[in-house]
Amino acid sequence: MTMTAAVPVSGGRHGSITLLLRLSDAIAAILLAADLVVVCASVLLRFCFNAPVEWSDDVARGLMVGSAFFGAASALARGENVGVSFFRDLLPLRLRTLVDAASAVLVVLISFYVAYNAIKLGSLTAGQTTGSGLPLELTFYPMGIGALFMTVFAIDQLCARPLPDIVRGLVAVAVVTGLYLAWDYLSPSSVPSAGTLMLIGFFAMLFGGLPIGFALALAALIFIWVEGALPGVIFAQQMARGIDNFVLLAIPFFILVGYLMEANGMSVRLIELLQRGVGRMRGGLNVVMVASMVLFSGISGSKMADVAAVGSVLIPAARRSKQNPGGAVALLAASAVMAETIPPCINLIILGFVANLSIGGLFVAGLLPAALMALVLIAVSIIFGKRPAEAEDVAPQMPVSGLWSGAIASFGLIFMIFFGFKSGFATATEISAFAVAYALVVGSLVFRELSFKSAAHSFVQAATRAGLVLFIVAAAQSLAFTLTLQQVPHAVGDFMLGLSKTSGVWLFILLAIAVLIVMGSVLEGAAALIIFGPLLLPVAVQLGIDPLHFGVVLVIAMGIGLFAPPLGLGLYGACLIGNVPIEQTVKPIMGYLGLLFLCLLVIAFVPWLSTALPRAFGY
Template identity: 80%
Template sequence: MSGVAPSQSARHRIIAALLAASDAIAAILLAADLLVVVGSVLLRFLFNAPVEWADDVARGLMVGSSFFGAASALARSENAGVAFFIDRLPAGVRRVVDSVAALLMTVIAGYVAYNALKLGGLTTGQTTGAGLPLELTFYPMGVGALFMTIFAAELFCTRPLGDMIAGAVATAAIVALYLAWDFVAPDSVPSSGTLMLAGFFLTLFGGLPIGFALALAALTFIWVEGTLPGVIFAQQMARGIDNFVLLAIPFFILVGYLMEANGMSVRLIALLQRAVGHMRGGLNVVMVTSMVLFSGISGSKMADVAAVGSVLIPAARRSKQNPGGAVALLAASAVMAETIPPCINLIILGFVANLSIGGLFVAGVLPAGLMALALIAVSIVFGKPRASVAEVEAQTPMSGLWSGAIASFGLIFMIFAGFKSGFATATEISAFAAVYAIVIGSLVFRELSLKNAGHSFVQAATRSGLVLFIVAAAQSLAFVLTLQQVPHAVGEMMLSMSGAHGTWLFMLLSIAVLIVMGSVLEGAAALIIFGPLLLPVAIKLGVNPLHFGVVLVISMGIGLFAPPLGLGLYGACLIGNVPIEQTVKPILGYLGLLFLCLLVIAFVPAISTALPQAFGY
């Protein structure tokens, strides 16, 4: 035994050192990306000297940062997965299932790493449109995936030896069963598409993180068919996030973390408490309005939930309010905020469905306003009387509150003015928003230290790595689905159904699909898969694409926060430190209200189209 403990200790030190390196690389690449984007915009605007290579460098840095960030998230076991079903398995079975999941993550990550590095070698000597070496995109991706492989292997190896053996035997038995079936009766073996679908849902409900379940589904098709080289898989994953538009995701997530670190979040929420905190249901009104404002700044829903929930859930406890109800309202407010610009899911939908991101931003404002008013009305009607919330009075001096509010509204003004003026794209505006948050926190509030800023970059790189890894994996699956002509088949089916029963049926079916799949999948993955499938059908039926995009995003948001599978609801419960069972009853009431609002938005298109038409979209 004396030799085992030192060996484990050395292994843990190595993993800790690799995690620190992964964090540092992801954060440095993100910071370099920020400098490249801001510098290129300033040179273009001030000196009329556009930097031709800036977009290529920025995209390459993002791919590298995303994979290192995803590796760090994996090392900390932060990857989102569906735990509802495996939590109900017997303890022994659960351990074996978890071991299989860890082994599959190791295999998938290793496959990505090998083929990304191989692709780097194959593209040596080739250049991008701006003349930069193409392999500089794939080598960082491969090294990041290699880190991911090591961390996944560590998760597998930390399990008891018996569980590791059982997991390996179970995985080998499934593979052997397929090979034996294919050898004995090849004509009766299910098609590659059927195996891909079955594998996806089995692994998803078995707790495999969503990004890996999507990647495994694509790999199942590639391995069973045997006609596509592995480098195609790596190439499609890189292609899924190698786009300048998607850079807005890490930058807006960074803004959210910087706001939390520089004191802007606390000041703004405290001011709202002073303004409306003592009216009937005032704390709940503060929660909804806080989500409205923060969603217009950071773009990241979980960053918004963390910023608002970390302040107001403790306040709800102090005021003797049911914390389960407070978390439920927090989650419902996050659904409402799904269409408040600069929402990341609007950016993703605009990218995958080739829609105007600025147009989607404008189209989402009035629908969000309708839902916000509904939540505020319910909060006031069913809220506690004014006297019972006296305990939650903000203690921050007023002298420090207005500065935070002015700084926050300045950030909102920058975002909207940038879009309307055409000064910069969504990505470039998000970069300037991050710089603004750094300047305000370090020079005006003097609360953003170098250490806090560095930590914010690490958090942003990790969180965006999680999101973008899912986007990358979903792109590989979308490529396979396209090869199988699934989008065409789905479109034809829904067109025929809608032709017989009217556009209203198509709209209801689309809402149902996105609610269900938004609950099963992480929000971005549901939009990436179903947005390009459904949008062409909507356009053929004469539905305004911006209006339909808003309906899809709200539907996905309802599913994302719906019990029992909604991952967003689990995240809100973790932030509020409340068991999910305490939130089920109140969240169903709030989601029912939002669903009614969604039906109004879906069947009254002017709510979504009036502002885009006024602004020329």
């Protein structure tokens, strides 16, 4: 079982495809860098000269949409799109090959449909302007061109398969389409509704291993095609709308901070200082792992970036100290769950955006719940940890002065993030932009370890990872739009309200936790929150549950699902980073997740843990 895209990367890529990938990387990184300049300049002009730039938000959003789709194209070219491979791996080899080929065909079709309709939407909006007077089509044309790159990469990956497999994949897609058309022609009254076919198609493709972003997009497309009344440009418009928001720009910036910290040496210094301080106590290496995730999560919003930064240093250290690497990876994954509510978490930003909640309030609300879970993990690490003598060979060797410089720089970054929120000097997005600038200055001028080449590579990595996340967000928005058309939120709300009136609010909370754990395991975390957050939060408010408290509960539940075996995609990612088979992590991760689930129940039924700090800080 592996966390891989359903469509593998072409092994013998032609030079033209390699050149196109480099071009896609460069465009995505340049657009991200331009976004950084626009946001930082806008804040400085507003604060220092009281001269706000009216067009800055529109330009920043347009640049983000373009960067996201070029980054998503690069991610597809490298085979980084994740999908649920558990069920696909259970199929016989011949059937699995057929499913993989059909998935590759669908990726080509979806990519092309996005590209065609985004470019068409650009032409239809020609002459229209944004609120600040900028041409509206400048948002859609880069999106369409990025999707065209995606289409070319998808075709390349399809053509890398043996010709018989390609033919079988094309035939399979054509047969399914033909069967539906014949059924609709011969007996239209017996054909399932568009919503039913959408759900069937979504789960069939999801369990078949189709990358999650494409499975979400395909579900929305099935509804649009079957329902027949909506033009294709609506699909592209909804995808753009899903990420065309200044708040979401914090996602690529905070991801970039994480990569820059790794490149400029800040992460290694901070981890080694923690090892020097507590690494020789009982269970010290595990304590260092939890503490490192706490600190890194206070800087980078990307959990997988945090897992990579911490795991790349501490998993080899666990092997050197003869510790079970499966147990170490399990604790690393559990620490990522714990860190889901430590600001500036990407999932908190996404939930705040889709549910119209205060992002600053969510950030503050998540601190005490995260502290509770961290203390539990640290206590377990100490109680069941190894004796100090067994971990002597993992003591760090870097001079103390170098360690403290990294720690001071890291804490300066954390202070900047929290001071920015509390002071009201800047928004979450603007703070994330200055965090990037801070990491660049520290790495290049203070530590002198961040070269232009490594900084450029960090921008490419961040644009690719952010494109991966934002493409899923865009696809989830298109699916959420179709669900709204079918009045699913209203139906779910009525059902949950009726259930709660007869059985109590506690049952609603437990059901919400169960839904997010299950869907967080099946879907990537952002998609689960985008679809179910707006469904459940209005019901919670009607039942008198504090929305910030309930939002924190949803994010933690989603995190448990994301790292839960056998489907949790986050666990597969941690195993890949630690180079450990998932089978070695199942037993220890279930123990850790059991403890975190108990913590979640305490957090869910003791609202004070989530509401005390927001009230104290005026949220």
